[in-house]
Amino acid sequence: HKKMNAFPKSFLWGSASAAYQVEGAWDEDQKGVSVWDEFVNIPGKTFKGTTGEVAVDHYHRYKEDVALMAEQGLKAYRFSIAWTRIIPDGDGEINEAGLKFYENLIDELLAHHIEPVVTLYHWDLPKALQDKYKGWESRQIVADFTRYAEVLFDRFRGKVKFWVTLNEQNVFISHGYLQGSHPPDVQDPKRMYQANHYANLANAAAIKKFREMEMDGLIGPSFAYSPTYAIDSNPVNVLAADDHEELQANFWMDVYVYGRYPKVIWKWLEDQGIAPEVEADDFVLLREGKPDFMGVNYYQTSTVSANPLNGVGMGKPNTTGEKGSSEANGVPGIFKDEQNPFVERTNWDWEIDPTGMRIALRRITSRYDLPVLITENGLGEYDTLEEDGAIHDAYRIDYLKQHVEAIQEAITDGVEVLGYCTWSYTDLLSWLNGYQKRYGFVYVDRDELDEKELKRYKKDSYYWYQKVIESNGENL
Numbered sequence: 001h002k003k004m005n006a007f008p009k010s011f012l013w014g015s016a017s018a019a020y021q022v023e024g025a026w027d028e029d030q031k032g033v034s035v036w037d038e039f040v041n042i043p044g045k046t047f048k049g050t051t052g053e054v055a056v057d058h059y060h061r062y063k064e065d066v067a068l069m070a071e072q073g074l075k076a077y078r079f080s081i082a083w084t085r086i087i088p089d090g091d092g093e094i095n096e097a098g099l100k101f102y103e104n105l106i107d108e109l110l111a112h113h114i115e116p117v118v119t120l121y122h123w124d125l126p127k128a129l130q131d132k133y134k135g136w137e138s139r140q141i142v143a144d145f146t147r148y149a150e151v152l153f154d155r156f157r158g159k160v161k162f163w164v165t166l167n168e169q170n171v172f173i174s175h176g177y178l179q180g181s182h183p184p185d186v187q188d189p190k191r192m193y194q195a196n197h198y199a200n201l202a203n204a205a206a207i208k209k210f211r212e213m214e215m216d217g218l219i220g221p222s223f224a225y226s227p228t229y230a231i232d233s234n235p236v237n238v239l240a241a242d243d244h245e246e247l248q249a250n251f252w253m254d255v256y257v258y259g260r261y262p263k264v265i266w267k268w269l270e271d272q273g274i275a276p277e278v279e280a281d282d283f284v285l286l287r288e289g290k291p292d293f294m295g296v297n298y299y300q301t302s303t304v305s306a307n308p309l310n311g312v313g314m315g316k317p318n319t320t321g322e323k324g325s326s327e328a329n330g331v332p333g334i335f336k337d338e339q340n341p342f343v344e345r346t347n348w349d350w351e352i353d354p355t356g357m358r359i360a361l362r363r364i365t366s367r368y369d370l371p372v373l374i375t376e377n378g379l380g381e382y383d384t385l386e387e388d389g390a391i392h393d394a395y396r397i398d399y400l401k402q403h404v405e406a407i408q409e410a411i412t413d414g415v416e417v418l419g420y421c422t423w424s425y426t427d428l429l430s431w432l433n434g435y436q437k438r439y440g441f442v443y444v445d446r447d448e449l450d451e452k453e454l455k456r457y458k459k460d461s462y463y464w465y466q467k468v469i470e471s472n473g474e475n476l
């Protein structure tokens, strides 16, 4: 049994959320309308038509939520800022009331010695920009996003030390422009790769701005990384796994770190006629936007096999690791998604694979040599509120414990991990799955159709994490 390295003293034991999933107050204090405010109201898009209009009312209850974090001993809280609160129409006037809300939240966190980790963009694009120039499909988004970022850097300089640029670019781009399950509900690979290129530029431009402003702190993107396994050692399947890793992981992270697209994938995009249009200067900007850390949202791994060329059309690359919609899961000629027979699954059919997290951390270290901030990891499950107000979520404790162990293994292997933000702090809106798929340490009493009183209850996992933090990861 090998001796394990201890977690560093500065390790950020954190937890996370996103504006649309917790805040509510969707039209208060001059907030503009986002593409999600609109999308959830299209019939059939979300579970039981659930929206985040009230969500878990964090906008009005942030002090109560921060008090719970403080009592638990949380070291870091990752949350996102809604662009529509800061610049309601995306590119016009700055809304002081929006800045004030986040300033109050940040001050409240700092007063309790909780490090704010701020995500600039967690999917809630101002609808005005979607209407005006199709949002991510226009080069204009690069300048508008950078201006928005600059407003936040300027206001929160000295207070916020950890910044996340884009949350899961790979997810919002592929769901928005290929699967069509997120706004703007497009299914077109050519448009997807173009929007993705502008998102890459926006990410780099915001980081470049951060450097120019000589901000004190660290900045990086959050990537939804599902490392690839081959279904077996058949060389054609191993090749498919290589291709999958290139297309679903290196294709995004190489751009962040090296400012270029992987050659094999670029060639494939050109052959398919779906490569984005680029300008020569783009690559100068991309190289200038190198992040300080790689933010990783880790939930599961991907297992693939070879896929014969005479498949079913351009398929739907599965970048989120969502399994289940079996039709055309994969890309003909490249890979086919498989079920890994060696891992367990949640009630939402997501794999439980803590070793995959260790693999993810190691692959990032080998390929990019950057520190890693785990910006999300957690278990979405049904929870039961008992009559005495307890929630016995032993399954969540078990899940988190295995993942914390995997992080410690990775640290022992030589990976630099800055912190671990579980998903999520309180229960929240699970975008398309309503409120029944719960992730929090803190249970929020509401369901899809009834907001009830939105009362907060501590789950067993809340107390478990409290001990983990207190012992700096020694007492699991």
Ligand code: BG6
Residues within 6 Å of the ligand: 018, 021, 167, 168, 171, 224, 297, 376, 380, 423, 429, 430, 431, 432, 433, 437
């Ligand atoms: C990540 C997102 O993709 O996964 C979160 O950044 C999201 O916003 C989380 O909630 C879990 O996904 P889901 O679909 O179970 O809510």
